[in-house]
Amino acid sequence: MSELALKYGCNPNQAPARIVRAGGALPVQVLNGRPGYINFLDALNGWQLVRELKSATGLAAAASFKHVSPAGAAVGLPLSPLLRRIYFVAEDAELSPIACAYARARGADRMSSYGDWVALSDECDEATARLLQHEVSDGVIAPAYTQKALDILKAKRKGGYNIVQIDPGYGPDAATEEKDVFGITFVQGRNTAVIDESLFANMPTCNKFLSIEEKRDLLVSLITLKYTQSNSVCYAKDGQAIGVGAGQQSRIHCTRLAGGKADNWHLRQHPKVLELPFIEGIARADRDNAIDLYIGEDAEDVLADGAWQRVFACAPAPLCREEKAEFLAGVGGVALGSDAFFPFGDNIERAHRSGVSCVAQPGGSIRDDHVIETCDKYGIAMAFTGLRLFTH
Helix, strand or coil, X not given: CCEEEECCCCCCCCXXXXXXXXXXXXXXXXXXXXXXXXXHHHHHHHHHHHHHHHHHHXXXXXXXXXXXXXXXXXXXXXXXXXXXXXXXXXXXXXXXXXXXXXXXXXXXXXXHHCCEEEEECCCECHHHHXXXXXXXXXXXXXXXXXXXXXXXXXXXXXHCCEEEEECXXXXXXXXXXXXXXXXXXXEEECCCCCCCHHHHCCCCCCCCCCCHHHHHHHHHHHHHHHCCCCCEEEEEECCEEEEEEECCCCHHHHHHHHHHHHHHHHHCCCHHHHCCCECCCCCHHHHHHHHHHHHCCCCHHHHCCCCHHHCECCXXXXXXXXXXXXXXXXXXXXXXXXXXXXXXXXHHHHHHCCCEEEEEECCCCCCHHHHHHHHHHHCCEEEECCCCCCCC
């Protein structure tokens, strides 16, 4: 089949809609549901991300996509007891590498991942399907599915959950890609740049050391950025993205947005958050929203009398600004990637407050000297990759 009709395009008034492969069969097969236009944009971008991440690291990879940008991306490292707890994964649940990758990708930013599209580098197995079973998600793309995984996923959303299988050997025929805007066709070469550790050879900072873990996390951040709408910045730690700032007009706003998400990821590990007394049977979305409010600037929205009773069995003590600052002061070992150069050192100042120890960015700003100086001020190792990663 070389063409697949869709319900409509980005919006209901944009019909007809379809996906087409000129001169050949589509590499995707819909096993269940009826994916839409945005679903396929997320699916195909997500698939490219996880395929590339697995190629670069040798590890199973997963991504959680929303509106053509990743909310989370990760490789399949085992989950610590603490990560299981903040990702709401049962202590005794048996997890395969691809299930660990998905739990990490979904756990990076659970608010943004609500209603996501999931991309998996490896066969979707029962362990991964059981994690997906309880999440609000639009669909999944993977190179294969076990029969047990299919049985579980086909029961989601009253039988309407979108399940797409992609040919893992597929690659585009042409070296160029096209995009139509206002009746005008744009043509450009595909972004086939390889992201690997060779990008970290040029290190202008005093600190020129990158650990194996830091290199892995920088790869996670850069490959995530390759498939994130620009401007974009990504914080990564422990084999996963923990904060993605997408589509901002200003670089510092990218850094602040992604840094705030990274801070929230860490604050979810605060003892007060771990001990929040949720009421019995609270829905996952309500729990996630309550945590986000509790650790944010609008805590009164969930702590005020008449509000806390809807989510907590008893009124929890607030997490005050000083407690959050003290907890975040102990954070470290975070990697930071940027899809374009940092124009000023203020981005590094903000990154430092979120525990960043290493940075990868293209370099080439007229104020590179100021950015390097700011890194040296905090002992941060920085690589100039020479590779810009804009996506539009």
